Amino acid sequence: MKAKENAEQDLNSVSRRGFFRTAGAGAVAAASVSLAPTVASADAKMMEAAIMKATGGAKTKSGRVSMKTPIIAENGGVVPIIISVDSPMTDADHVKSVSIFVQNNPNPEVATFNFTPACGQAEVKVNCRMAKTSKVVAVANMSDGSAYRSEKDIKVTIGGCGG
């Protein structure tokens, strides 16, 4: 009972932010997706390998990267993601790139965004496809070689990779 109430609360608070239209009771029911822990999977290993490649081997630290995502995506074909990185974006100190990964997609890589100080601010908004409920990771590479990451779990009710 309480879990369902919380799910409804999440649904309402996210819809206030306007991420998606309220889907009503049906979506809440559908959103009570199995919360069984994911098997430490080939998917996770593949994603971590892709992340290592994106950072040139630098270990990712937490912080500086924030992701705005829906908690539940009713349409896995269009999941809006906003990524912001805390950085002065000067020649001396800026974000070089940000990469997005969706762990449970057929291929974990989604996009890499390449910034210059001319951007003034490291922020992007893009729509991604998610095949199913998955961890989503944003990784930022800084001009000093350091790397940071942010992770979110996004529940998907109808998958969107077309497979």
Add this chain to the structure above:
Amino acid sequence: MASARLKVPKKAKKGDIITVKSLIKHKMETGQRKGKDGKKIPRKIIKNVTATYNGATVFSADWWPSISANPFLSFKLKATESGTVEVKWTDDNDKVVSKSAKIAVS
């Protein structure tokens, strides 16, 4: 390719951070879908988006099939001088579509 849109504020003050919004109509065929014959439909996506500001590359994106169809993309740009922002979309066959917009910076 297909129709594209680019939105940039018409005016800005020097030093302002503006938002550039882009949209292009494209199936972004993932390569995962199966056709009526049961065979996978080959991948065909926009693989790169590059933005220039008065000719200098300021931002770019490399895309994989996990980007949604009819991809929307927005990013930030520091307004430094009047001129043109251009966005080029390149697909897997290296076909390019471009759109440009002018901005007056005072």
